[in-house]
Amino acid sequence: MKKNTVIVLLIMLSAYSQMTVAQTDKFIPVQGVGVLPVYHATLELKWNGKVILFDPSVDDKLIKDIRKPDIVFLTDIHADHLNPDNLNKLGLTGTPIVAPQAVADKLPDSLKKNVIVIANGEKKEWNGIGFEAVPMYNLPGAREAYHTRGRGNGYVLTLGSKRIYISGDTEDIPEMRALKKIDLAFICMNLPYTMTVEQAAGGVAAFKPKEVIPYHYRGGSGFSDIKKFQQLVVQSDPGITVRLLNFYP
Numbered sequence: 001m002k003k004n005t006v007i008v009l010l011i012m013l014s015a016y017s018q019m020t021v022a023q024t025d026k027f028i029p030v031q032g033v034g035v036l037p038v039y040h041a042t043l044e045l046k047w048n049g050k051v052i053l054f055d056p057s058v059d060d061k062l063i064k065d066i067r068k069p070d071i072v073f074l075t076d077i078h079a080d081h082l083n084p085d086n087l088n089k090l091g092l093t094g095t096p097i098v099a100p101q102a103v104a105d106k107l108p109d110s111l112k113k114n115v116i117v118i119a120n121g122e123k124k125e126w127n128g129i130g131f132e133a134v135p136m137y138n139l140p141g142a143r144e145a146y147h148t149r150g151r152g153n154g155y156v157l158t159l160g161s162k163r164i165y166i167s168g169d170t171e172d173i174p175e176m177r178a179l180k181k182i183d184l185a186f187i188c189m190n191l192p193y194t195m196t197v198e199q200a201a202g203g204v205a206a207f208k209p210k211e212v213i214p215y216h217y218r219g220g221s222g223f224s225d226i227k228k229f230q231q232l233v234v235q236s237d238p239g240i241t242v243r244l245l246n247f248y249p
Contacts (some may be wrong), residue, residue, distance in 0.1 A: 026065075030243060031184040031211050032162045037245045038065055041081050041168075041216045043186065047159040048128065054166055056090060057083040062249075066090065071126060074099040075136065075168035076152035077106055080216075084108050096126055100133065100153045120150055130158035134179070136170035138194075146193050156182070165209065169216070172199040177206035185209040189229060190219030197224050201232035204240065211241040218248060 027034030027046045034046030039062050041055040046067075053069035057080050072095060075081050082103055088110070097107070097114045104115045118124055118133040125131070134156055137149040147169045154168040156179070165185040170176060172195050179185075185207075189200040194216070204212050212233065217224040230242040 028245065030213070031164075033159055033164065033184070035184075035213070035245070036065075036067070037213075037215065037247045038062060039249070040218060040247055041075070041188075042066070043215060043247070044069065045157075045159075045164065047162075050127070050129065052129065052157070053090075055081040056086045057081055058086065060089075063089055069095060071095065071129065072097045073131070073155055073166070074103045075154065075166070076100075076147065077102050078169070081152075081169070082106060084111075087111055098124075098126075098131060098155075100151065102151045118153065120153065132156045132158075134165075135173060135175045136168035137173060139171045139173060167216075169194050171195045172203040176203050179207040179209075182207060182209035183211065185212045186215045187212055188216035189214055189224045189226070190217055191224075192220055194219075197226070197229040198232065201229050201236065204233050205236040208237060208240060211243060213243050213245055215245075215247050223248070 027036050036044040039058045042058050043054050044067055045052040050070040051067045053072045055075055056066055084107060092111060092114060095114060096116055097111060098116045098118055100119060101117050104117050107115060116124060120133050120135045123132045133153040135149060136152045136154040137147045138145045152168055154170060155166045157164045162183045163181055165179060165182045167186060167188050169188055187200050187204060188194045189197050214226045214229055217226055226244055230244060233240050233242050
């Protein structure tokens, strides 16, 4: 009887071990960090044992795919970036939340004490993770300003020797084109809210990240053509690697 019990326990431990490995393997190694696409603007990075979560605005069935983060970054006030209910469901008591002031103002009182407010141009650091807030906005006169300058943040994270850019909702703005020494960039592209694949490819060609991943690529008329984006980037600079991941499972 004891022998059978031991065998059952060993099988259970093996299954648990395989499940844990499978979950860990969902992070895709890119430029020295682990990347986990969740949905649309929601993604996680894993670096040095820490999980970094961006814009957890997903429905309940995808909440289970989000690892408990060590730190959270929020970019904008729109519902596909800011979902206070999700933040509460993730159990973020004591977890730092990095956000612009406009987002911080909309957080529930229970989470406001966690917030690290940062404005465009500011640089801060938390537990070895450096981060800078960079502008994200629609160009004046291009079309209706869905995103006004200064309200939201894109981010450049410094993770060890790597610099990671998260665009947030932006057009092909001068501040993006002026970025330097970016190892990995996540670039949005969806009309009418941000930019076309041509604009996104042009911006990427200007600041030349080592690797780029399109995200936030579903708009009012469906999905942007990320394969075309890939072709345009490679045509302009074959030295830039474009990696296509599925942000819409």
